[in-house]
Amino acid sequence: MPSTTPIRCQGLAFTYPGAPSPVFHGLDAVFTPGWTAVLGDNGIGKSTLMRMLTGELTPQSGAITPSTAGLVKAYCPQRIDERPATLDDFAQDWSPETMGIRRALGIGDDWPYRYGTLSEGEAKRVQIACALARRPDVLILDEPTNHVDEPTSLAISTAMNAFRGVGVLVSHDPELIDALCQRCVWFLRRHAGDVNETVVRTFDGGYTQAREQLAHDDRRDEQMRDRAVGEANRLHDVLRRRSADVQRAEAIKRHGSAIDRRDHDLRERRNTAKALSTDGVASRALAQVQRRAARAGELAASAGTAAKRYAGDIWFEARPSTRRELMRIGPGLVDFATGALIGDRSGETTHADDRPLPSAWSTLVVDGEQTPGDTGSAASIRDEGGAPTALRIPLLSVGPRDRIGVSGPNGLGKTTLLRALLRNGAAVPTLAIAQTMPDGTAEQAMGELGGLRPPLRAQVLASYAQLNADPDRLLEGANPSPGELRKLMLCLGIAHHPELVVMDEPTNHLDLSSQQALAQALRDFPGAVILVSHSGWFLDRTTTVRWSVG
Template sequence: MLQHIHITDLSYTPPTAAEPLFTGLSATFSTSWTALLGDNGIGKTTLCRLAAGELKPETGGISPASLRAAWIEQQTDRRPPNLDDFAADWSPETMRLRTLLAIADDWPYRWESLSGGERKKLQVACALAVDPELLIADEPTNHLDAPVRDAVIEALRRFGGIGIVITHDVTVIDRLASHSYLLHRVHTDHGNHTVIDLFEGNWDDISRQLDVRNAARQQQLRQRRQEVRRLTDEQRRRQEKVRQVSAKILRTPDRKDHDACKAKKFARGGLDGGVGRSAGQLAGRIAEARQAAQGISVAAKRYDGDLAVDIEPSSRRELLHLDAQILPFDPADDHATTIVPVNRAMPDGSRLHIETVTDAAGVEIPQLSVGPQDRLAITGANGAGKTTVLTALLRSLDADVPQLVCTQHTPDAETLLRRFDEHAANERQHIIRHFAALNGKPETLLSAADLSAGERRKLMLAMGLVNRPQIMVFDEPTNHLDLSSKQALAALLSQYRGALVIVTHDELLLRTLH
């Protein structure tokens, strides 16, 4: 069995890129799972393709040069390549996978009608069934509810080969990965560079290590730059002193006073020699200090500010209200309490969790009221009725209340950029700052470039914050967001003073808010 994949001093430039994506990168992947972390677009998938032998590096080595690799793709629109083989395979190994992932016998034959979670389970089973030496899982828990996510993680934990999981899910990092590689950009005075760092421990451990390291490097950089300023000021003072002394010495003496002329000549010669040596030594020290500062790398940030919104909570006693009732999943049904069976929404402090039953026709809710500074998290399995409850709540929201509502549906890039352009110039500046604080690239807004799903979601949020909303409502806000963006959003919501209603499976976000 293959034990290790070694990547040594690798350099690679994508065909359409103007500069290298990787330069001198080295890493080792061993049996067990390694989490590959980093911002969207930093090169995680490209690095995996290089490790799998699908791409060739310009320089550097990858050992072994060939291996059996399988992918669990992020999207579920394409059938797994070995789906038909899996359907016909009733070996003990495949039967264990079917049982572990609760895969029904007919699923392989009706791919088009399966839910996203069911497709993901089949993707995982098909990838494991080929017994690869390298298994790459690209965001395997995206859009999954807790039960399906747990089943997927447990199945992946049983893989005995070399596993690389690309993820922004803290639960995956903590429960699956034995260690993590973080791809990130660092900044020196020579520019930004992509580097890879190895971390042990769970996400809290990694986050603490990053904070400590970045703080230390920032302090080193401040000290070095202070030294450069101190030496430069000293150089300026010495030059001014030399100028004053030179002016005094070089005042024209009486030409008949031969002794004075001779003294002037010797004084000027001695001054020039001493000044030259002193200036040269000081210039050398300044050059050394600048070089030391240039050698210190710090996290490359697009924006140094925090994401925040300063609002006054609404003066209304209540912003959202629903009476106790049964909400049907089919809007054509009435709200009669005779709908049986139904899912039940159970309040638990500031969380409303929906318990599911088989073939439910609706969801039964208690009376719900959201005040100007209340927080309500709606949780439950996919299909339990979370969006149904959220939609009903929103119908009770007055339009004149400043609000930010982000649903799972994200408008296309053209529509969002047009809305961005319609804002006043000062508002666009605020939007750009919010967008950058969410780890977005401001240049994509200014160049009319196509926006990814994550960038569209960030722009929706950034534009909504300009209105200083007194209530924010989110349906799965962290979908498509990288870890840095999730942290920025969590920090915003934790200090937000208005009303908040959120539907999410993201445990990190839920922990932050409660």
Template sequence: MVLTLHDIRYTYPGSPAPALDLVSATFAEGWCGIVGDNGCGKSTLARIACGLLAPDSGSTFPRLSAAYCPQDASTPPEMLEDFACDFSREAQRLRESLGIEDDMPWRFGALSYGEQKKLQVACALWQNPTVLALDEPTNHVDAPCRDALADALEGFRGIGLLISHDRALLNRLADRCLMHEAGSWTMRPGGYDRAHGEQERERVEASACKEAAKREAARLASEADARAHLAARTASRLSARHLDRHDRDGRVRRQLAVYSGKDGQAGVLASRMDARAARASEKAAAIRIAKRYDGSLWMDARPHPRATLLFMDEHDIACGQGSLQLPKLTLGHTDHVGVSGPNGGGKSTLVRHVLEQLPADVPTLVIPQEVERDEAGRVLARLHDADEMRRGRLLSFVTQLNSSAERILAGRDVSPGEMRKLMLAEGVLDGPSLIVMDEPTNHLDLHSAEALERALAAYPGALIVVSHDEAFLDACTSIRWTVEEGRVNAR
């Protein structure tokens, strides 16, 4: 069984350019990773494949039963109550494998984002669709849950579409990847590492070909210029205008050159060389290579003048149905703190408490796990209302995090990853002394996550990052607060 998308084109209302433009792909049984930068159309493609969006043109066939699990963890699944009331063997197996308690569906809104994500995926699997599209299924979840999700997804026997920045998950599940780069989509065999390796080899080869084509175009252009000068000198030399009217021999030689065609040969050669140079330039321009920003993103900020931003003695705080024990905690003006722990352990509770205890004179930028629709609208409105200089700086910032300024300015179909980049840019321009980010790599493509990692590591002020991505925390923080079993451990 296969699902085929043929020449799909889709443009969001009000957008200046299509999100998808003549995209074709065939999906067979098994998992296919869908990989690309934020805003390239991955989610749009998956929603069209599941029949949730109708393309402007093109076709999807055949029509198959489908389920789509969105990026937004806080969106309750449509079949949530049905799943909660089902105590069949399959429903029970899913609850057990994913660590879902019987009452969790009934208190969905009070759950952590990681727990909500587990329920989303469980409901999607429970429907047993022919086509299952999962949009960033490991966002918000801790390491044990990530492993449990991978185990559950391995058992799916339909057509699976996996949009993810989780390299380990892609390598474990996907046997092929549909990859977006330089404006086109290409299906490649293997998981992420194999597919990305092939993509990078082609990128290097294309870059070498482009440089060679540019050198050849420059050489031909130089030669064409030399031929043109030669043709001009030849034409001048063959002209009889400056000859003495009594110089019969000179006139005969020029007439002979005209008769033999020598007077036009240099001009013809120059014209041909111009044409070759133009073709070489066109060839160089036709070789497209995706732009990447691999430098360090400069954040124009300075540490707070006070060396210690916060000191808290040992105490307990309310957390869910119980409490969370806090040791002595200190936050210095240049400290980079990573907060880790299992889902539902109290990480967000700890961060909220820290923010409540901060002195009022500490400028703080807080980027939440999920951005509400109303807040996203306000952020976009401020972008459009900003003066030209500020708007340019904002868009330069997000461009350096590998997003399209043109797409963000369009503002109608900004992805969650792009919105978080814009919120970070907006906040950083205001010069915060402390940045707090909750799961900053959620919704970000791999290149953007790497760019953000470098930027936060170089940030000169104080930083608190909540994340399940241990490699990310190791790269940009040096202090760790671990929340587990009702207490916080600092090291």
């Protein structure tokens, strides 16, 4: 049976080597049996806390009690290209408990033996199954519904609901959090003075209840800050007036000017000067106002409020293509293994292309020119075992201002369709960002950022900030999180003035505020957009044409 002992984090602090400021300090949180959601912006410290819970990192101050060293811990990472360490054990585990996990997640018997060929959603299910099969005391799932379609998300939720240990869910999926979680631990950036700091608050209930409480707290903090600023301004006005009166009266005394007995106002100021000045030292009354004004100013400066959110205004010098058509492909079949067009089973043939596929994130220009055609739906072709081998497509065309959303279940060829489109596009600057980033992408992106001319680097960082990211962390040399990396890649690509943006699952790894900022940015892009996503609201907000793969 899993442990039912709560895990308590008290006063945790951690600073990465070379970083000028801590990731967090004084962090308090409690993880009780059942599911607790951990929320917050990309790069704010959630993964650091998870690494502490697993024992991979040791806090530099504070404590985690009881120690998790004697507990069975299982961690399911965000990235689906990380092969589970216990995959071989899972493949040979036919116990009733593990068989129940397989059924709940719809995992085929052969999946563990061909992990490298699984779709993103299938791989995520296997990762979660391997974690559950360990019968852990503490189970940490990091963005478990990334990469997955709605049926898979429901299967994952059902399997998670059966877990009875201490469950920690790092997620930006409101529906999943509302369905499973009894509390939310929320990492927040608060603005105080001239800096942002990270604080952690715990709210009862799921996402909806926690969000309402957070909005209430934000309104209260804003009102408290406004009152503190107003009082500080009022006292400083009083201080300025009294100081001015003292200075005028002192000047009159120094000059020894006679005062007309009928000038009651000037005589009053002179009398005030006598009361407020003794050998040039401020009186107790004036000093008291000075102290009150100073305290009010300190209170106003320290009053924390929610850090500013941005609206995704990122495009500079972007224009649509002057071509009538950017892409044309089909009708025919697209090979799953290569993304190349192959002969149609109806007897028709299409152009086969052996040009190399674009890299996962580079700005690319492909050659070839087509003429306009009709758009339509796509269907996958399966082998006798049910695995898709090719994607049958109609004639598909992309115009210079088209906004196309591609949707459909996992494993049926959405990513394959993108690869085929990129092989057969016109010679226009294209920004393509893949769903999964290869190793070394972060280092390559940081290197490109560092090599930009200062004015262009400033534009890239300004765009990055508009996507609810923190440019200071990049300038400090911090390694970007998966969500921050996607934002950085987009902003670096903008510097090449693309006329077409292609993104596969663009909301993966992004916090909710960043998803909204990205949706606004893509909606404002003046060129053509092709987006693959399981998020219906995101496609509804960013695209006007839908291609469905079924």
